[in-house]
Amino acid sequence: xxxxxxxxxxGNWKMNNDREAAKALAAxxxxxxxxxxxxxxxxVCPPTIDLCCVAHKLEGSGIALGAQNCYxxxxxxxxxxxSVPMLKSAGCTYCIIGHSERRDYFxxxxxxxxxxxxxxxxxxxxxxxxxxxxxxxxxAGTYVEHxxxxxxxxxxxxxxxxxxxxxxxxxxxxxxxxxxxxTADDAQEVCHAVREALVELFGAEMADGIRxxxxxxxxxxxxxxxxxxxxxxxxxxxxxxxxxxxFSEMVVxxxx
Ligand code: PGA
Numbered sequence: 641x642x643x644x645x646x647x648x649x650x651g652n653w654k655m656n657n658d659r660e661a662a663k664a665l666a667a668x669x670x671x672x673x674x675x676x677x678x679x680x681x682x683x684v685c686p687p688t689i690d691l692c693c694v695a696h697k698l699e700g701s702g703i704a705l706g707a708q709n710c711y712x713x714x715x716x717x718x719x720x721x722x723s724v725p726m727l728k729s730a731g732c733t734y735c736i737i738g739h740s741e742r743r744d745y746f747x748x749x750x751x752x753x754x755x756x757x758x759x760x761x762x763x764x765x766x767x768x769x770x771x772x773x774x775x776x777x778x779x780a781g782t783y784v785e786h787x788x789x790x791x792x793x794x795x796x797x798x799x800x801x802x803x804x805x806x807x808x809x810x811x812x813x814x815x816x817x818x819x820x821x822x823t824a825d826d827a828q829e830v831c832h833a834v835r836e837a838l839v840e841l842f843g844a845e846m847a848d849g850i851r852x853x854x855x856x857x858x859x860x861x862x863x864x865x866x867x868x869x870x871x872x873x874x875x876x877x878x879x880x881x882x883x884x885x886x887f888s889e890m891v892v893x894x895x896x
Contacts, residue, residue, distance in 0.1 A: 651881025706734030803849025815856025
């Protein structure tokens with residue numbers, strides 16, 4: 641059965657580029673995608689410090705702006721953190737949370753993601769909630785349970801008024817930045833399990849409208865096959881999002 645979810649191609653720039661390079665990349669993207677093709681939504685997530693200058697470059701384009709992380713308190717003595725209202729005022733409409741790099745290197749827990757997801761939805765920013773298994777879990781064969789547990793713990797008690805208030809990104813850790821992409825069938829298997837978990841959390845109708853992305857070495861050569869899968873609604877793109885030509889090619893291919 642066809643769905644009416646809009647494909648989302650999201651770029652996660654991670655900790656790359658200085659200000660001039662960020663501005664140049666944003667300008668190149670706007671030039672490469674003067675119009676975002678029908679049926680696709682495009683998002684870029686620069687480092688926090690470059691959000692404002694990238695927002696300026698994206699003005700008037702169809703490309704949305706997102707952050708890579710946030711803190712759940714609105715303001716106060718939290719040195720080094722960035723709140724949801726701050727991201728909102730910088731022009732963000734999305735925010736990645738729970739990326740495996742945050743979970744692993746900065747010891748962020750499922751509970752942290754849950755607080756961030758709630759703060760984002762309450763503040764009018766769409767969380768791009770990441771989940772995914774490490775290689776040992778993949779090899780042990782328990783990856784579906786692992787990912788479903790992350791989704792349930794991270795999103796429990798979240799209240800959604802509409803399905804476009806949440807995006808989930810399945811990113812098997814062994815495929816991130818390694819060039820090892822999960823096959824489209826691997827992606828579909830877990831994205832489908834994620835959707836079933838979303839049915840339990842939010843009900844069937846809501847879950848049917850929530851976008852579930854795949855991430856992990858997504859590139860121009862595999863994007864068409866990935867988004868052709870019924871439960872894969874786009875991609876969270878790291879490495880390939882740093883090249884305007886590759887990223888815009890992915891957008892065009894996803895639209896086709
Ligand atoms: P990659 O990163 O595309 O470079 O594998 C994806 C991600 O971490 O979001």
